[in-house]
Amino acid sequence: xxxxxxxxxxxxxxxxxxxxxxxxxxxxxxxxxIKRIAEEYGKSTAAIHYHYETKDDLLAAYLDYLLDQFVDTxxxxxxxxxxxxxxxxxxxxxxxxxxxxxxxxxxxxxxxxAPYKExxxxxxxxxxxxTRYMLKAVINHGIDEGIFENVDAEHAARALMIIVDGARxxxxxxxxxxxxxxxxxxxxxxxxxxxxxxxxxxxxx
Amino acid sequence: xxxxxxxxxxxxxxxxxxxxxxxxxxxxxxxxxIKRIAEEYGKSTAAIHYHYETKDDLLAAYLDYLLDQFVDTxxxxxxxxxxxxxxxxxxxxxxxxxxxxxxxxxxxxxxxxAPYKExxxxxxxxxxxxTRYMLKAVINHGIDEGIFENVDAEHAARALMIIVDGARxxxxxxxxxxxxxxxxxxxxxxxxxxxxxxxxxxxxx
DNA sequence: CGCTATTTACTAACTGATTAGTCAAACGAC
DNA sequence: GTCGTTTGACTAATCAGTTAGTAAATAGCG
Numbered sequence: 395x396x397x398x399x400x401x402x403x404x405x406x407x408x409x410x411x412x413x414x415x416x417x418x419x420x421x422x423x424x425x426x427x428i429k430r431i432a433e434e435y436g437k438s439t440a441a442i443h444y445h446y447e448t449k450d451d452l453l454a455a456y457l458d459y460l461l462d463q464f465v466d467t468x469x470x471x472x473x474x475x476x477x478x479x480x481x482x483x484x485x486x487x488x489x490x491x492x493x494x495x496x497x498x499x500x501x502x503x504x505x506x507x508a509p510y511k512e513x514x515x516x517x518x519x520x521x522x523x524x525t526r527y528m529l530k531a532v533i534n535h536g537i538d539e540g541i542f543e544n545v546d547a548e549h550a551a552r553a554l555m556i557i558v559d560g561a562r563x564x565x566x567x568x569x570x571x572x573x574x575x576x577x578x579x580x581x582x583x584x585x586x587x588x589x590x591x592x593x594x595x596x597x598x599x
Numbered sequence: 600x601x602x603x604x605x606x607x608x609x610x611x612x613x614x615x616x617x618x619x620x621x622x623x624x625x626x627x628x629x630x631x632x633i634k635r636i637a638e639e640y641g642k643s644t645a646a647i648h649y650h651y652e653t654k655d656d657l658l659a660a661y662l663d664y665l666l667d668q669f670v671d672t673x674x675x676x677x678x679x680x681x682x683x684x685x686x687x688x689x690x691x692x693x694x695x696x697x698x699x700x701x702x703x704x705x706x707x708x709x710x711x712x713a714p715y716k717e718x719x720x721x722x723x724x725x726x727x728x729x730t731r732y733m734l735k736a737v738i739n740h741g742i743d744e745g746i747f748e749n750v751d752a753e754h755a756a757r758a759l760m761i762i763v764d765g766a767r768x769x770x771x772x773x774x775x776x777x778x779x780x781x782x783x784x785x786x787x788x789x790x791x792x793x794x795x796x797x798x799x800x801x802x803x804x
Numbered sequence: 805c806g807c808t809a810t811t812t813a814c815t816a817a818c819t820g821a822t823t824a825g826t827c828a829a830a831c832g833a834c
Numbered sequence: 835g836t837c838g839t840t841t842g843a844c845t846a847a848t849c850a851g852t853t854a855g856t857a858a859a860t861a862g863c864g
Contacts, residue, residue, distance in 0.1 A: 553782075557765055
């Protein structure tokens with residue numbers, strides 16, 4: 395964004411975020427320690443503590459890092475056509491993660507800590523609200539243009555979010571490889587059957 | 600099973616399972632220690648180790664205990680009428696958990712450990728297969744009776760499972776109180792729009 | 805019945821490893 | 835030389851798990 399790093403950008407914060415990711419992937423949240431992050435970082439544990447006062451600070455920063463990455467991928471959808479935009483959004487939410495499965499695992503682990511760490515919960519809520527708003531906006535835009543049925547946009551957006559979160563959870567927990575694909579199909583069925591107006595329908599099943 | 604306990608059954612295993620539940624609820628999986636379980640149990644840590652060799656053994660036993668409880672609630676649905684049975688199943692999966700939210704939290708926490716503990720993953724897969732089979736059977740039964748459209752029952756069952764898991768995840772992670780209610784409504788929309796035949800349709804929205 | 809023998813269920817005290825976090829000293833770059 | 839960064843050695847707390855010993859219930863047996 396600022397300037398392309400020549401070879402390797404020795405930005406300590408970025409490096410520590412990457413190291414945290416690798417450590418989280420390798421050992422899981424429950425066994426995520428400063429020592430293990432330091433090992434991935436290639437420096438001592440004190441070096442980590444120089445950049446982040448406490449473990450909680452580091453984890454909060456890491457969560458921001460993770461969620462920002464996600465927001466970035468959604469933000470670069472430029473299309474304004476409701477139908478196409480909906481397709482692309484659903485792809486970003488349900489198809490792209492296939493290639494970033496360990497990020498999905500990391501995310502779920504952080505998520506399961508939300509009930510115990512208010513900082514986590516707030517960040518997830520904020521991120522969710524952003525995505526949900528994007529969906530709701532597309533639906534409302536579609537309704538205005540007569541492409542979508544005049545449904546409760548808020549409910550429809552929440553329904554799609556449930557499908558997204560369900561697929562992600564199942565991919566991780568049950569190692570169900572096609573959970574995302576099934577969800578993509580289900581989301582399409584939902585859009586076609588509940589949202590799309592008759593004239594736009596091109597036959598389900 | 601053997602004989603009804605007079606006042607309180609001092610079955611140590613059952614007591615330890617309850618203690619584990621309370622400790623998990625209070626501290627979360629990442630901070631779940633033998634000591635904390637022992638505190639809930641009201642005995643020493645060695646007492647826990649007397650009944651369960653390792654922490655992993657205890658947690659595996661606890662997961663069995665949790666999942667058995669869940670299976671029991673689904674098993675006592677007696678209705679054979681496909682439409683009614685589907686409604687009751689969805690209620691069990693999406694309405695009942697409202698009153699057992701901390702069990703939902705405990706479950707999600709255990710779930711997020713699945714990628715790192717094969718024993719956990721297998722148990723969740725088994726439990727999921729059971730529930731999914733129940734749904735698939737109802738759908739197939741409905742298709743046979745002409746109440747449901749001749750759809751891909753396997754896919755429809757998976758779609759409903761995604762909705763269930765999504766709602767549960769969101770309830771826990773985002774503290775979204777009406778996620779389960781939204782999912783219940785979405786599941787009904789799905790059943791009505793995708794499954795139910797024209798004659799059975801009583802109008803959505 | 806009555807007297808051991810064993811089993812069940814525990815406790816207090818411990819071990820060695822690991823945890824997050826601290827700090828004085830030192831390194832390397834400008 | 836000094837500022838930003840890092841290290842090694844440290845602390846106090848906590849971790850899972852072990853040990854020896856004990857009190858009470860249960861079983862075997864005459």
